[in-house]
Amino acid sequence: MSELFLNIGTGLRWLGIAALPLLLLPLLTLALPKMFAAPANWLRPKLDAISSSTLGISMTLAVFMVGVQILVIVGRYLFDWSASWANDLIIYSFAGMFLLAAGSALKHDAHVRVDILRESMSPNRRAAVDLAGLYLFLFPICLLIIWSSVSPSFIRSWANFEGARETDGLPITYIFKTLVPLFGVLLSLQGLSEGLRAAQTLRRSSNGIDTESPLGVTDGN
Amino acid sequence: MEIEVILAISMFLVAIGALLAGFPVAFTLGGVALVFAFIGISLDVMSVNDLKNLPSRIEGVMRNGVLVAVPFFVIMGVVLERSRVAEDLLGIASRLLGQMRGGLGYAVVLVGALLAASTGIVGATVITITLIALPTMLKQGYDPKLATGIIASSGTLGQIIPPSIVLILLADAIANASAQASTSLGGRAVSVSVQDLFSGALIPGLILVCLYLGWIAFNAITRPERCPPADVSDLPPLKAREVMIGLGAPLALIFAVLGSILLGITPPTEAAAIGAGGAVLLAGFRLSEDSPTRLRPLLYAALASAALLLALNAGFELSVKQDTLTGIDKAAQLLAFLCVFVLIAGLGAGLVILRRARHLKSAFTSASHITSMVFVILIGASLFSLVFTGGYRGDEMIEGVLTAMPGGVWGALAITMLVMFVLGFFLDFIEIIFIIVPLVAPPLIVLGVDPIWLAILMALNLQTSFLTPPFGFALFYLRGAAPDEVQTLDIWRGAIPFIGLQIVLIIAVAAIPALATWLPSIGTS
Numbered sequence: 001m002s003e004l005f006l007n008i009g010t011g012l013r014w015l016g017i018a019a020l021p022l023l024l025l026p027l028l029t030l031a032l033p034k035m036f037a038a039p040a041n042w043l044r045p046k047l048d049a050i051s052s053s054t055l056g057i058s059m060t061l062a063v064f065m066v067g068v069q070i071l072v073i074v075g076r077y078l079f080d081w082s083a084s085w086a087n088d089l090i091i092y093s094f095a096g097m098f099l100l101a102a103g104s105a106l107k108h109d110a111h112v113r114v115d116i117l118r119e120s121m122s123p124n125r126r127a128a129v130d131l132a133g134l135y136l137f138l139f140p141i142c143l144l145i146i147w148s149s150v151s152p153s154f155i156r157s158w159a160n161f162e163g164a165r166e167t168d169g170l171p172i173t174y175i176f177k178t179l180v181p182l183f184g185v186l187l188s189l190q191g192l193s194e195g196l197r198a199a200q201t202l203r204r205s206s207n208g209i210d211t212e213s214p215l216g217v218t219d220g221n
Numbered sequence: 222m223e224i225e226v227i228l229a230i231s232m233f234l235v236a237i238g239a240l241l242a243g244f245p246v247a248f249t250l251g252g253v254a255l256v257f258a259f260i261g262i263s264l265d266v267m268s269v270n271d272l273k274n275l276p277s278r279i280e281g282v283m284r285n286g287v288l289v290a291v292p293f294f295v296i297m298g299v300v301l302e303r304s305r306v307a308e309d310l311l312g313i314a315s316r317l318l319g320q321m322r323g324g325l326g327y328a329v330v331l332v333g334a335l336l337a338a339s340t341g342i343v344g345a346t347v348i349t350i351t352l353i354a355l356p357t358m359l360k361q362g363y364d365p366k367l368a369t370g371i372i373a374s375s376g377t378l379g380q381i382i383p384p385s386i387v388l389i390l391l392a393d394a395i396a397n398a399s400a401q402a403s404t405s406l407g408g409r410a411v412s413v414s415v416q417d418l419f420s421g422a423l424i425p426g427l428i429l430v431c432l433y434l435g436w437i438a439f440n441a442i443t444r445p446e447r448c449p450p451a452d453v454s455d456l457p458p459l460k461a462r463e464v465m466i467g468l469g470a471p472l473a474l475i476f477a478v479l480g481s482i483l484l485g486i487t488p489p490t491e492a493a494a495i496g497a498g499g500a501v502l503l504a505g506f507r508l509s510e511d512s513p514t515r516l517r518p519l520l521y522a523a524l525a526s527a528a529l530l531l532a533l534n535a536g537f538e539l540s541v542k543q544d545t546l547t548g549i550d551k552a553a554q555l556l557a558f559l560c561v562f563v564l565i566a567g568l569g570a571g572l573v574i575l576r577r578a579r580h581l582k583s584a585f586t587s588a589s590h591i592t593s594m595v596f597v598i599l600i601g602a603s604l605f606s607l608v609f610t611g612g613y614r615g616d617e618m619i620e621g622v623l624t625a626m627p628g629g630v631w632g633a634l635a636i637t638m639l640v641m642f643v644l645g646f647f648l649d650f651i652e653i654i655f656i657i658v659p660l661v662a663p664p665l666i667v668l669g670v671d672p673i674w675l676a677i678l679m680a681l682n683l684q685t686s687f688l689t690p691p692f693g694f695a696l697f698y699l700r701g702a703a704p705d706e707v708q709t710l711d712i713w714r715g716a717i718p719f720i721g722l723q724i725v726l727i728i729a730v731a732a733i734p735a736l737a738t739w740l741p742s743i744g745t746s
Contacts, residue, residue, distance in 0.1 A: 058593070059589050062589055066494055067568065069289075078539050080540035081542070091289065097593075099593075101593035117243055133252070136256070137249055137255070141255060141601070180279050180283075
């Protein structure tokens with residue numbers, strides 16, 4: 001069983017490495033718009049859809065953890081009952097909630113910015129800042145997170161299906177640890193989508209077309 | 222100068238410069254750190270192994286049971302906000318107090334203090350209050366300077382008054398700093414909990430509310446034309462029922478949550494979860510006022526079950542570990558199980574009502590986004606500190622600067638506060654907690670500064686910074702949400718008296734540490 005997962009893991013690693021050049025797509029659409037605009041337009045909604053669906057999971061976990069925590073409180077104070085797995089459920093939901101929503105928060109511009117200067121920037125300028133920030137900051141961070149979290153100890157964790165610290169804990173520590181590289185992957189995918197959006201803004205303005213939706217405007221909820 | 226020192230200083234300066242470009246703070250912090258890690262590694266100043274600690278730092282955040290309170294409070298806040306409970310609160314308070322001179326002002330200050338639970342993020346509170354209250358105040362003839370000053374300062378009140386989210390994050394940072402300091406003090410240092418910080422902030426927070434109210438009263442007496450009584454003659458009189466649901470219920474919820482933390486009945490995380498559940502029930506009641514639904518009885522049943530559960534717990538032995546329960550206890554236990562079931566069903570009903578009113582998705586979307594924003598900044602800041610502290614020993618440098626300050630403890634404290642005040646112009650509270658507090662708090666605590674007192678001073682200091690023109694955050698958001706006819710200069714001038722009040726309080730707390738430390742000390746003894 002663990003053999004199978006290790007093989008899948010190796011496969012995913014190579015897939016990830018093979019997909020790395022994809023991160024250059026926003027720059028390519030700027031350099032060679034004719035060639036790359038079509039695949040970029042095809043890809044962006046797909047990437048956004050991934051973030052939306054992980055946001056759905058995050059929201060479900062948020063509702064779930066309130067319910068579980070209330071049951072744990074009732075159990076502890078009234079029925080003299082407690083279990084590590086119930087506490088693990090809360091902690092794991094918490095971790096999933098904030099890690100899985102990070103991409104969607106990027107999409108909806110919910111990550112705080114220092115907007116003193118940004119306020120007065122043109123949409124073009126903002127797009128340029130976003131593109132630079134993605135390549136200088138966001139992508140390197142995501143790659144570091146993925147690279148450093150898929151460590152030998154992480155692989156051991158999957159090979160042994162690492163259980164909980166407590167005997168009655170939730171025996172899915174290996175899945176818990178997988179949230180970290182998953183966070184890196186999801187964030188870089190949404191980053192790619194943001195990069196494509198920024199590149200589109202820049203391209204439109206260089207073609208003399210007005211940019212009707214400047215970057216950073218959220219689309220409702 | 223050594224190369225590490227130069228790199229550490231330039232890393233800090235580059236980070237601040239890069240932040241001003243306007244890319245999200247979390248990634249800018251982490252990204253600048255990575256750039257400098259790359260420089261450091263290529264100069265052989267730091268090792269690549271320093272970076273490999275990042276996943277364990279992230280896991281540390283993921284497993285932090287104290288920080289779980291943050292999403293619970295965020296959920297409580299957004300649910301109350303989306304179900305217009307906050308709006309009602311202000312509406313009812315201003316109708317109760319509005320006929321007085323300065324009444325609308327009192328209402329805004331009180332609501333700002335009560336909204337503390339809902340957000341620790343300055344922007345959100347200021348925008349909410351501005352949108353709800355400013356147009357009314359201007360229409361009733363308030364002086365724009367006074368009105369905007371009241372709103373900006375009330376919007377920042379939420380940070381210092383528990384149960385605010387920033388106080389939870391600050392408590393976590395101060396607790397780590399305290400633990401770190403304790404190793405260099407040879408094990409003697411106080412541990413700090415969220416509860417300590419909440420109770421430490423209570424007295425200064427309440428004094429601040431009184432100072433604000435006093436200033437409005439002073440205006441009402443000396444210059445009544447600046448804050449005339451509101452004209453409510455065309456509004457129908459308040460019904461007792463409205464006051465109970467709109468004012469009594471949220472107050473009861475906030476006091477229950479805060480009380481159980483301050484009295485040490487439950488840990489903050491549990492109280493916060495109860496707050497979130499209570500907010501869902503409250504939202505259910507509020508929204509079913511407008512559009513009656515058959516689910517409403519379930520909400521009442523849930524409330525009744527909660528009360529019954531407390532009564533059963535007091536009167537009977539409910540423990541599931543006891544094998545030999547007497548007949549009557551067994552019956553009580555079964556009844557209690559039923560109550561729990563009804564309680565959960567009531568929460569479900571609340572969620573369904575929220576969903577029907579089309580608020581469920583938007584509320585939980587913003588809860589997820591806000592929570593993610595907070596903790597992704599924490600991850601970015603961890604990366605920053607991995608490089609700054611782990612790679613370049615920047616913490617030792619800061620420790621050296623602080624201990625070498627003329628004037629000893631007070632000199633070190635003064636320079637810390639000054640730097641934080643300036644940083645408060647462009648960084649939000651959360652970022653400062655995650656980056657600055659871990660660097661400056663341990664040496665200050667080693668120098669003998671009380672951690673709780675330090676935390677409260679920092680909180681008051683930052684709150685003042687957010688009010689200070691021209692860069693103050695609160696003023697910035699207020700400008701964005703205020704109608705155009707309000708002059709920016711009026712907003713700036715309006716803030717000045719409130720800054721004065723803040724400074725009075727900071728001096729008082731600095732001179733009399735007991736204002737912050739007395740309440741926590743009776744909690745522990």
